[in-house]
Amino acid sequence: MEWFIAPEYWFARQVLERGIAAVYVFAFVGAARQFRALIGEHGMLPVPRFVARRPFRVAPSLFQLHYSDRYFAAVAWSGAAVSAALVGGVADLLPLWAAMAMWLLVWVLYLSIVNVGQVWYSFGWESLLLEAGFLVIFLGNDRVAPPVLVVWLARWLVYRVEFGAGLIKLRGDRCWRDLTCLYYHHQTQPMPGPLSWFFHRLPKPLHRIEAGANHVAQLVVPFGLFAPQPVASVAAAVIIVTQLWLVLSGNFAWLNWLTIILAWSAVSNSAATTVFPIPAAPHPANSPLWFTVPVFVFVACTVVLSYLPVRNMLSSRQRMNQSYNPFHLVNTFGAFGVVDRVRYEVVIEGADDSRLTSRTHWREYEFKGKPGDLHRLPRQWAPYHLRLDWLLWFAAHSTAYARPWFGGLLQRLLRNDPATLRLLRSNPFPDAPPRFVRARLYEYRFTTPRELLATHAWWTRTLVSEYAPPMFLSNPPEQRRRASRA
Known part of the structure; x- marks a missing residue:
């Protein structure tokens, strides 16, 4: 034929x-x-x-x-x-x-x-x-x-x-x-x-x-x-x-x-x-x-x-990225039906103080792809997919979206979980896990050319609100190890 x-x-x-x-x-x-x-x-x-x-x-x-x-x-x-x-x-x-x-x-x-x-x-x-x-x-x-x-x-x-x-x-x-x-x-x-x-x-x-x-x-x-x-x-x-x-x-x-x-x-x-x-x-x-x-x-x-x-x-009620069968065959696609006017970022911080005070020093976790450090130029990762970084962008828009997994992420950071830390760019607590972690919501925007020349920063940010209050483990890993030795 x-x-x-x-x-x-x-x-x-x-x-x-x-x-x-x-x-x-x-x-x-x-x-x-x-x-x-x-x-x-x-x-x-x-x-x-x-x-x-x-x-x-x-x-x-x-x-x-x-x-x-x-x-x-x-x-x-x-x-x-x-x-x-x-x-x-x-x-x-x-x-x-x-x-x-x-x-x-x-x-x-x-x-x-x-x-x-x-x-x-x-x-x-x-x-x-x-x-x-x-x-x-x-x-x-x-x-x-x-x-x-x-x-x-x-x-x-x-x-x-x-x-x-x-x-x-x-x-x-x-x-x-x-x-x-x-x-x-x-x-x-x-x-x-x-x-x-x-x-x-x-x-x-x-x-x-x-x-x-x-x-x-x-x-x-x-x-x-x-x-x-x-x-x-x-x-x-x-x-x-x-x-x-x-x-x-x-x-x-x-x-x-x-x-x-x-x-x-x-x-x-x-x-x-x-x-x-x-x-x-x-x-x-x-x-x-x-x-x-x-x-x-x-x-x-x-x-x-x-x-x-x-x-x-x-349909006038068109849906984006819909699969109609469990084999993901013959799907519908679409992207950016709505464009955000403001960028929000969830910034996760840790502290190793024995108790929290107004003078507690919080240190930020850096992720591989999502914006964090204001002076760091974003990197090219695609076609490799950083799944946690992408989900944190959605988390910044909705705490309900992140509820099933975000608490688990913070708990794993409190244990310095090796698998989780491998998903991060840097760990500010390499020697021992932090005693506390929290998350804050910031508005990020690109600097203007004048701001870039003056500060050498690609981003500027403004604190919006607390995203997740300070969390701690009631029985952190080092305490459990001491208890087992006793």
Whole structure:
């Protein structure tokens, strides 16, 4: 069936498969390095407690069958290793069925993590990675030409990401309609990057142009993905450029990179050769029937499951980042329907005084990504995802949002818990845990150019209120050790 194959998208398949595998590597490594404090057996939101309340049909996961921290680490590091092999092109050296099995394996492993990750894994890019990771199972390898229907489904996924985000902005905050949202966004986004201060200080007319260009890129250009060549390749190029702009201006885990990778599904070999010296495509054999039939089933299921995302996009009550099934397949996406005008930050402090007085010296904990030290330029972390830092941005907006885990975080700091301290940039109490910890809410804003020259500080802040009152352990670790020795 000549119409079933799309050999002119061989290079696009290479980009999709190796790019998605690279994102998997970041996701698995991040899970392995952060899980103990977040969802481990003694974490803030332990997996065993979660799976005791959620049946397998609601949250399918390998950890429904067994959980231990050692087992979780094995799953995460195994997923990283298999994903790294896929980045290296191992799938193209294997029989087609074995390549599909490798992609299915990493998808099952990451689905198992996301479905027990609770609030720490509640971001839209988790569903995006799982949907994209399931799609590449049916892209095949060098033994067969790319199935044209799956290539089009990749474009359909990019379309939902971009068009859904554009609609939620247009329907949401008024500042998107009057083109003023970017007066605030670069300063108030969850995790600014090293260039965010400079983006924020651009002239306001450029911010308005930036907002208008965003509407064009998300509400008009995505339709070009379904147009004949070279229009589809040009549309993909526009999406790639705008996503790179977002990469430069902030830290959004792998959302932008995955969108860039998926946009390559619309770039033909001939279009790619005008920019890159790509190798010659191999001459694949005809697709076997046992491969063709599952592809058709996958396409049919995607068409049926697309009903709910389409209905959501057409609804005046559109929701962002919604998954409609426990497998996170065919989701709806969107971002920044509302833009904050003011930035709030939760600052956690500790003290080692025996009792609190007005002269108590409080020392601040520094986190890797979230703003804290006024003189520290924000770092570039994406596509690596700092989950605790992101959740603390949400915590600054709502104490109710943080209630299930924030108290546990403070208790772990009172014990100098090693797993928790590894999530931080610095620990002001390296020798012994603090006796007290507290949290305060500040308003942060970027300094003006004049303030930056005068103070060498990127931020300035104003105390807003107490966020969490001083907390202490009634039986801290050193007291327990003395009691046991006695």
